[in-house]
Amino acid sequence: MLRISSLILFAALAALALFPRGATAGQSGLAFVLNSGAASLSLIDVATEREIRRIPLAREPHHMALSPDHTGLLVGDTVANTLYVFNPQTGALMRQLTVADPYQLQFSPDKKWFVVNGLARNQVDIYDAASMHLLHRVHLAAMPSHINFRPDSAVVFISLQQTNRVAAIATASGAVLWNVEVGSTPAGVLWHDGKLLVGLMGADEVAVLNPENGQIERRIPTGRGAHNLFLSPDGKIIYATNRVDGTISLLDAKTLRVTRSFHVTGGPDDLDFAPDGKIWATLRFAHRVAVIDPQTGSYHTITVGRSPHGIWLNTHDRFPVQISARSPSE
Amino acid sequence: MSDPFDTVAGWVQEHLLLPLLYHLGLMAWEEVAYGWALFATYGAAQVALMYAICVPLERWRPVERWNDQRAVLTDVLYTIIARVGLLPLVSFVAFYRVQVALNGWLTDHGYVPPTLERFIPALLGHPAVTFLCYALLLDLADYWRHRLSHRFSWWWALHSLHHAQRQMTFWSDDRNHILDDLISALWFGAIALLIGVPPMQFPLLILLLRLLESISHANVRLDFGWLGERLLISPRFHRAHHGVLAAGERSCNYGAVFPFWDMLFGTADFSKSYPATGDPSAEEVLATGSYLAQQWAGLRRFMRSLRRIPEPQ
Numbered sequence: 001m002l003r004i005s006s007l008i009l010f011a012a013l014a015a016l017a018l019f020p021r022g023a024t025a026g027q028s029g030l031a032f033v034l035n036s037g038a039a040s041l042s043l044i045d046v047a048t049e050r051e052i053r054r055i056p057l058a059r060e061p062h063h064m065a066l067s068p069d070h071t072g073l074l075v076g077d078t079v080a081n082t083l084y085v086f087n088p089q090t091g092a093l094m095r096q097l098t099v100a101d102p103y104q105l106q107f108s109p110d111k112k113w114f115v116v117n118g119l120a121r122n123q124v125d126i127y128d129a130a131s132m133h134l135l136h137r138v139h140l141a142a143m144p145s146h147i148n149f150r151p152d153s154a155v156v157f158i159s160l161q162q163t164n165r166v167a168a169i170a171t172a173s174g175a176v177l178w179n180v181e182v183g184s185t186p187a188g189v190l191w192h193d194g195k196l197l198v199g200l201m202g203a204d205e206v207a208v209l210n211p212e213n214g215q216i217e218r219r220i221p222t223g224r225g226a227h228n229l230f231l232s233p234d235g236k237i238i239y240a241t242n243r244v245d246g247t248i249s250l251l252d253a254k255t256l257r258v259t260r261s262f263h264v265t266g267g268p269d270d271l272d273f274a275p276d277g278k279i280w281a282t283l284r285f286a287h288r289v290a291v292i293d294p295q296t297g298s299y300h301t302i303t304v305g306r307s308p309h310g311i312w313l314n315t316h317d318r319f320p321v322q323i324s325a326r327s328p329s330e
Numbered sequence: 331m332s333d334p335f336d337t338v339a340g341w342v343q344e345h346l347l348l349p350l351l352y353h354l355g356l357m358a359w360e361e362v363a364y365g366w367a368l369f370a371t372y373g374a375a376q377v378a379l380m381y382a383i384c385v386p387l388e389r390w391r392p393v394e395r396w397n398d399q400r401a402v403l404t405d406v407l408y409t410i411i412a413r414v415g416l417l418p419l420v421s422f423v424a425f426y427r428v429q430v431a432l433n434g435w436l437t438d439h440g441y442v443p444p445t446l447e448r449f450i451p452a453l454l455g456h457p458a459v460t461f462l463c464y465a466l467l468l469d470l471a472d473y474w475r476h477r478l479s480h481r482f483s484w485w486w487a488l489h490s491l492h493h494a495q496r497q498m499t500f501w502s503d504d505r506n507h508i509l510d511d512l513i514s515a516l517w518f519g520a521i522a523l524l525i526g527v528p529p530m531q532f533p534l535l536i537l538l539l540r541l542l543e544s545i546s547h548a549n550v551r552l553d554f555g556w557l558g559e560r561l562l563i564s565p566r567f568h569r570a571h572h573g574v575l576a577a578g579e580r581s582c583n584y585g586a587v588f589p590f591w592d593m594l595f596g597t598a599d600f601s602k603s604y605p606a607t608g609d610p611s612a613e614e615v616l617a618t619g620s621y622l623a624q625q626w627a628g629l630r631r632f633m634r635s636l637r638r639i640p641e642p643q
Contacts, residue, residue: 037336037368039457039531056457058445059529079527081442098448100437121433139434143358162358185357202357224352243360244352246344267344285340285364287333306336306531307364 029315030091031272031280032073033289034061035305041075042304043091046274046315049291049302053091058082063104063270063310068111068129073312076102078120088314097132099125104146108153113171115156117144124158126171136174140167146228148189148196150211157196157211159186166198166214180214182207188228192238192253199226199240206240208256220256222249233273233316237294241268241281248281248292262297264290272313282308335533339364339371359423366419372533373413379537380409380544384500391551393569393604396497401618405501408621412504412511413540421515429519436523445526457529464528465539466588468521473591475517476584479510486578487635488513491628493577494616496608498569500548507628542587547572551604559600563589566604573605577612611641 028047035042041055058080065074066088073088076099083097083105103119107129114127124144126136143161150157155177158167166186167179184202191197195217196209206226208218223242230239231253238251242261248268250260266286271279279292288301289308347363396402411417436443446463447453453460479489488510495502506514530536546568553559553566563585570576571583582599585592592598608617615627634641 037364037531039529056455058447058454058457059527080445080447081526082445098442100442101433118433118437120430121437122430123434123437137438142430184355201360202352202355225348225357244348244357265344266340267348285344287336287340306333306368 028275029313030089031289032064032075032086032088032091032310032312032314033282033304033308034064034075034310035287035307036060036062036309037287037307038305039077040305041086041091042308044289044302044304046313051302051304054305055091055093057084061310063102064312065105065107065114066312068107073314074105075310076105076116078103104144106147106149108149108156108171109151110153112153113149113156115147115149115171117147117158119143119145119161124156124169126156126169126174136169138167138169138174138176140176140179146187146189148191150191155211157189157191159189159198161185161187161201164202166196166209168211168214178214182209182214182216183219187226188240190229190231190238192231197229197238197256199229201225201227201243204242204245206251206256218256220251220258222251222258223247223261227268228270230271230273232294239271239279241271243267243269243284248279250294260297262292262294262299264292264299266290266301269309270311272311273316274313275315280311280313282311284309335371335375336368339367342367342371362419362422366415368533369415369418372537373415376413376537376540376544377409379541380500383541384545384548384550387545387548387550387552388499392549393551394497394549394606399497401495401497402499402501404619404621404624405495405499405505408504408506409501409544412506417508417511421512443523443526449525457531458535461529461532461535464525465535466590467525468518468528469586469588470591471518471521472586473584473595475514476586477595477597479513480579480581480584483579484632484635485510485513487631488628490577490609490612490631491616491624493572493607493609494612494624495572496606496617498547498549498572498607500544502547503544507632508625509629509632539587546586553602560589560593563587566602567600569604569607570599570601572607573603574608574610575605577609613642 031044031046033042039057039059042051043053044051058077060079061075061077063076072085075084078101081100083099083102085094101118101120102116104117107114114129116125122142124138127134142163144158145161146159148157156169156171164181166182168177183200186198187201188199196211198207204224206220206222207216210217222240223245225242225244227241227243236253238253240249246265248262248264249258252259266283268281269284271281281290283290284307287306288303290299290301292299343364351357351360479485488507491507492505546563548565550565554564567583582597583592613627615623
């Protein structure tokens with residue numbers, strides 16, 4: 001019988017009194033940057049590109065997810081075993097929840113499931129998104145890292161960094177559908193055009209998998225340390241960050257061929273897209289955010305805290321697109 | 331403008347460690363490697379700062395002068411291994427699977443390690459104060475760990491390596507048996523399960539605390555005055571703990587940074603003497619042997635203790 005437990009709701013009134021009530025950034029919006037090595041969240045005014053507030057967190061935040069109703073931005077603090085819920089418009093802290101090691105987190109497209117990867121406990125937790133009740137805990141070796149869903153939300157894909165594998169889990173039952181070796185240190189996972197793209201951080205390529213069985217159908221050379229994958233808002237380009245080479249590869253979304261590469265030093269990791277078309281990317285080892293012009297590849301940087309990881313701009317109402325809008329039949 | 335230490339650590343990660351990890355097929359450890367790069371950068375700074383402060387101090391008012399300081403060189407090696415993070419890195423990787431299994435087991439059984447902020451919500455949003463609270467609590471934990479290491483003969487057999495040094499200097503702080511370090515790690519790991527780990531975003535504060543611990547071992551006639559002695563542990567205060575008459579079960583001044591716990595639990599000695607240091611019951615190799623010889627001798631002493639075999643005279 002599966003153990004069902006619920007998140008402990010932590011009294012937030014004292015926290016609300018102590019934490020800043022949020023920042024205002026005019027009409028353009030805020031960028032949320034998680035400084036994993038500094039236990040803080042940087043709020044940056046997107047228009048002025050200035051950090052307007054740095055919110056202290058407890059220990060080590062890495063990733064975040066926008067709630068399905070867009071009223072809360074959930075931030076995972078791994079070592080503190082805490083999920084913070086921030087107002088995505090103002091950055092004000094609304095409440096906290098106790099969750100073990102919330103490294104990577106994501107809501108399903110149908111808003112029914114909330115999945116949390118516990119990287120340092122080799123567990124993947126599937127919650128009912130509405131009630132936040134834990135429904136399934138799947139033990140997977142090892143280092144469950146990134147998450148992505150099939151568009152119908154029936155399956156969630158997890159990269160297992162230490163064992164060079166990717167697993168597919170049925171969200172309703174928690175059953176592992178397949179768990180296969182795909183290549184060295186798989187990281188970012190992206191559903192696209194009926195296929196599963198996986199960045200291989202221990203190699204220089206993106207693997208294209210058959211989502212039915214995890215078999216590798218194609219390999220796309222990008223750069224050493226292919227880490228994470230992001231679909232542009234217009235659906236035409238997939239950006240792949242290459243951690244070791246310090247580059248960002250641009251893949252044509254239809255052909256998956258690399259058309260260009262940007263040289264971005266400092267360990268590009270996560271990224272998001274600004275209304276003006278610029279790409280905002282966290283530079284893990286330079287302690288900065290790069291604002292990149294995708295037309296020219298030139299960029300300038302904004303100083304944030306130590307080891308910035310997750311980034312999200314509230315100038316749109318979605319997390320950086322991880323799921324292609326096109327179904328397999330199109 | 332970025333912190334210079336962060337800049338150095340980031341450069342080391344990007345240009346040295348990542349290419350090496352990639353080449354060795356170890357990219358799964360890249361986050362750990364980055365943590366080590368930060369640790370090592372601050373550790374190197376600690377060593378440099380220790381040297382810059384303590385060498386002049388020891389030359390200014392030494393307690394003892396030695397013609398042959400080869401025994402001190404071994405302590406230099408202990409310091410570099412510890413402060414630059416080689417030992418912590420190796421032990422972290424070696425025990426990673428155990429730690430992950432433990433984390434998973436605890437989570438499966440509904441236990442999520444808390445942080446101090448969960449017990450004291452007022453600490454939320456005040457990381458510097460939180461850090462100070464942890465520093466006090468962990469210093470208290472270290473007092474009792476240290477006191478118990480003198481109390482139990484099998485533990486003293488390991489810890490005696492630290493006390494065997496007759497030429498105690500600021501390099502002696504990290505002079506420990508590997509098994510004694512392992513016990514410390516387990517001790518503080520257990521503490522972390524109860525109150526969480528401290529905020530680590532204050533490397534400069536950590537550097538300062540470690541510097542104080544090193545200074546407390548310095549070969550210098552220095553105390554901090556009546557009030558100062560009761561606020562921070564001085565070289566005089568800690569030297570009393572290393573005195574030859576204090577080696578073993580009945581000792582004094584067990585504290586690492588703050589003397590509060592010795593005062594509270596009745597083990598504080600504020601007398602103004604500067605005794606000779608060392609452990610008369612220890613084999614000579616524990617005092618003057620090489621790093622490996624000391625570790626091996628410490629292990630033999632530990633095994634004899636477990637088997638209740640008397641120490642050789």
